[in-house]
Amino acid sequence: MAAFVGSAGAWGVAPVVGSRVGSGVSTGASPSGARPSGGKAGGGPRPRRHASAATAAAARMALATPTSQGGSFWKLSDAERRAAMQLPGGSTPADFSAKYVAFDKTDSTTHSLDEVVYRAAGGGLLDVQHDMEALARTPPEEWKDLFDRRAGRTVWPYGSGVWSKKEWVLPGIPDDDVVSMFEGNSNLFWAERFGKELGMTDLWVKQCGNSHTGSFKDLGMTVLVSQVNHMIKSGKPIKAVGCASTGDTSAALGAYCAAAGIPSIVFLPADKVTMAQLVQPIANGSVVMSLDTDFDGCMKLIQQVVGEYPIYLANSMNSLRLEGQKTVSVEIAQQFDWLVPDWVVVPGGNLGNVYAFYKGFKMMKELGLTDRIPRLAVAQAHNANPLYRAYVDGFENFKPITAEKTLASAIQIGDPVSIYRAIQALQESNGVVEEATEDELMDMSARADRTGMFNCPHTGVALAALDKLLKKGVIGREERVVVVSTAHGLKFTDSKVAYHEKKLHQCSSTYANDVVRIPANVDRVIDAIRKRVEF
Ligand SMILES: Cc1ncc(COP(=O)(O)O)c(C=O)c1O
Ligand SMILES: N[C@@H](CCOP(=O)(O)O)C(=O)O
Secondary structure, three states: OOEEOOOHHHHOOOOEEOOEOOOOOOOOOOOOOOOOOOOOOOOOOOOOOOOOHHHHHHHHHHHHOOHHHOOOHHHOOHHHHHHHOOOOOOOOHHHOOEEEEEOOOOOOOOEOOOOOOOEOOOOOEEEEEEOHHHHHOOOHHHHHHHHHHHOOOOEOOOOOOOHHHHHHHOOOOOHHHOEEOOOOOOOEEEOHHHHHHHOOOOEEEEEOOOOOOOEOHHHHHHHHHHHHHHHHHOOOOOOEEEEEOOOHHHHHHHHHHHHHOOOEEEEEEOOOOOHHHHHHHHHHOOEEEEEOOOHHHHHHHHHHHHHHOOEEEOOOOOOHHHHHHOHHHHHHHHHOOOOOOOEEEEEOOOOHHHHHHHHHHHHHHHOOOOOOOOEEEEEEEHHHOHHHHHHHOOOOOOOOOOOOOOOOHHHOOOOOOOHHHHHHHHHHOOOEEEEEOHHHHHHHHHHHHOOOOOEOHHHHHHHHHHHHHHHOOOOOOOOOEEEEEOEEHHHHHHHHHHHHOOOOOOOOOOOOOOOOOOOOOHHHHHHHHHOOOOO
16 A cells, blocks of 8 residues: 555645545545555555556646646646656656666676665675666756656655655656655755855755654655565565664654554664654654664664564665665755755765765766766764764775764764765765864754754754864855755754753853743843843
8 A cells, every 4th residue: 555644734735646636635535644545455546547648748738837827737637647747758667777786896796676685795785776778868858847847746656855756766666655755855945144154155954854754864764665565565575674773764764664554673772862763663653672782783783683584674774765865966956956056065974875965966967967966075973983084094994983972863873884885975076074073063053043943963063064164165155055954953852952051061052042030020021131132
């Protein structure tokens, strides 16, 4: 059953499913908002005929015609609407393909994405490789038009920021097997005020934490859980999906698996995740294991478990995750009318995400949608900085470390699984690595919040690293920079509260905002306001 999770209202207009097209309220949504299967129970809506090229052309015209001039997407039939969501030539995602290859190219063995496999024969990681020749047969302008046409639409599953690029992500999966929460399409916030504070003219913050579970992990998890959903429906003996997590991956896994009705198991380092992160998989019904080790210990354990039991690995070691996460690069270009920024600054922990960004920008360049790849900067917490240490050493000798405690708890990782993926991304994008102390990351996070944002400490790491790179002259003050905010601040309120209460011994709390606690007396209130606001 395709899990359409989120009531019709969440999407604004009823999902387009078979003939079931509401006018603002889905006629089929159950109280939980999950879209009941069409036809046979659990079988999902009946397969649809694809419209002819002429119907598709007419549908695209209707789509392009403003309502004021008689056009209306909603006067079209379901088949016409779906046709309008396809390439002009009539090809559909099923006309494209992808497979697993060895990331380090050590052997030529390939694997179907329907196989349960996480490493190449030589022990290295895998990578999802698309049939680029087939994709290149479509002119870049047609890809741009298709992605623009699909953005935010309610034709399943193309409204999602991930699935609007389905041909580039997971082309072979039936729409009815997709598990999506309309992820992606996040705000590219123009940080005008904060940019001026830093002495910049062109600073943007990609708010990936504005998402269903509050972090960018949703982008990869929709792809992985959809693929597992498809494999289980195809008869694969997968009994559950598991991950090691510093909190956000487990939150995303719990939600997407719950939506699909697939059991999930999460390994968390005891006392190292926030309450907001912990309650999510608990609430979503995951089996939540709190283990007396750190994330790296959990990561080793989950790999052992999935190697011996019918539990599917959901960490970004599994390159399916990166196929969803790479769509942020496409979104950023799309939001800049297909121009590429000069820099993208990403907080790095297990290091899958920076490689995903690289994959997205590289794919657009190879298919002609853009003319270059931006320079990538990975930002690490000084207390958990294995990549930074390798970078300073010219990437010659990477050594895992034991990560020390950092308030950027989600990147408290000392032995990152994707270290060599990240090094490749940085070397091929002329990238850099910078670090931030606890004091720097918390102060920067607080400063950013004062300009209207409310982001996680990891965004603080990225902003602090940006400030350093500006001061070193590595990043020019006139350059266009996108800082990736990876989670919403609401998942990390513990450290924010402690910062403003000046209870963080390792932080100066320079930008703490004291709460005024006084009797509810108007004179006392006005007196207190006058001390803080000129009027
Ligand atoms: C909020 C947050 N930011 C950044 C990261 C770093 O991403 P990656 O592990 O892909 O480097 C993570 C996870 O590791 C995270 O949960
Ligand atoms: N920050 C991550 C840790 C790494 O997870 P991965 O699945 O992206 O490798 C988390 O939130 O768990």
